[in-house]
Amino acid sequence: MNLLSVNECGLYCKQGDFYIDPWKPVKTALITHGHSDHMRAGMSSYICHHHTLPILKLRLGPDNLVQGVSYGEEFEINGVKISFHPAGHIIGSAQIRMVYEGEVWLFTGDYKLSVDGVSQPYELVKCDHFITESTFGLPVYNFPTNQSIYESINAWWQENAKEGVNTVLLGYALGKAQNILAHADKSIGDVFLHGAVDNVNQALTEVGYTFAGTRITADTRRDAIRGALIVAPPSAMDTPWLRTLKPYRIAMCSGWMQLRGARRRRGVDRGFVLSDHCDWAQLNQAVRDTEAKQVYVTHGYEHNFSKWVQDEYHIGASIFKTLYNDAEEENV
Numbered sequence: 001m002n003l004l005s006v007n008e009c010g011l012y013c014k015q016g017d018f019y020i021d022p023w024k025p026v027k028t029a030l031i032t033h034g035h036s037d038h039m040r041a042g043m044s045s046y047i048c049h050h051h052t053l054p055i056l057k058l059r060l061g062p063d064n065l066v067q068g069v070s071y072g073e074e075f076e077i078n079g080v081k082i083s084f085h086p087a088g089h090i091i092g093s094a095q096i097r098m099v100y101e102g103e104v105w106l107f108t109g110d111y112k113l114s115v116d117g118v119s120q121p122y123e124l125v126k127c128d129h130f131i132t133e134s135t136f137g138l139p140v141y142n143f144p145t146n147q148s149i150y151e152s153i154n155a156w157w158q159e160n161a162k163e164g165v166n167t168v169l170l171g172y173a174l175g176k177a178q179n180i181l182a183h184a185d186k187s188i189g190d191v192f193l194h195g196a197v198d199n200v201n202q203a204l205t206e207v208g209y210t211f212a213g214t215r216i217t218a219d220t221r222r223d224a225i226r227g228a229l230i231v232a233p234p235s236a237m238d239t240p241w242l243r244t245l246k247p248y249r250i251a252m253c254s255g256w257m258q259l260r261g262a263r264r265r266r267g268v269d270r271g272f273v274l275s276d277h278c279d280w281a282q283l284n285q286a287v288r289d290t291e292a293k294q295v296y297v298t299h300g301y302e303h304n305f306s307k308w309v310q311d312e313y314h315i316g317a318s319i320f321k322t323l324y325n326d327a328e329e330e331n332v
Ligand SMILES: [Zn+2]
Pocket: 033, 035, 089, 110, 327
């Protein structure tokens, strides 16, 4: 009997009578991280990592019944031993480990093996049953190192600043924005924020994080913004707000920027392949390193990746059909 299965409400643990990242209201929801496809409103109670608490409050309101846990802390629900482990995706993101009758199950949520210097780095957790996302589960996704991306971003900002032109970077407000801000070379110029980004940053100060940047408000004098770096969510594209920041050059920061034509389709000047998900090599490394005997693939290229895992590693692989989608372009 499988400990976990998918039903109309989400990923369900029958023995523990709880859900992980459910998409319909349920009694008990274990939450891997604060992106909107994984953390939804309407659950009777939530269990998440401590650093996801302020995000939950910001996005779902202050009146939810929420319990925060630490990485590695073990607790039990109806005989199922549970612990959260760093997923390296965004601040507070967790893989969830469950043990029952000697078998170890692991749900990754969203994750990456590369280190972003902001979120707690991914922890390898060995398991028997490995449930992995596959957002970038095609060989074409072969991301450059984060360090090289940070350097390209700063070099471009420097170039634009020299001409007195602003640099607008689009990235989702939770995760990508903090990743960008932590590595921006502040000696180049001033850093400004869209309100959605500042809201997340403010929430995260509650759990000890601080990020550079001044919120742009109606009162902000636009002539004081020259050669600056401005971080905004993708939804800021083509808005009146954005037009007030002219002259600017604009870039999208996303794993999708690796695909030919993606930058042009988004109508931006540059695309930086900065991702908070595993690329193809990282997904493969995770499958091998966990030493799982059974793999279940969720959101992304699940058909492709599960077939690959079967053929390449000769272990069982199947698909968990979920309603998660990549959150690379969401707004908080
Ligand atoms: Zn996510």
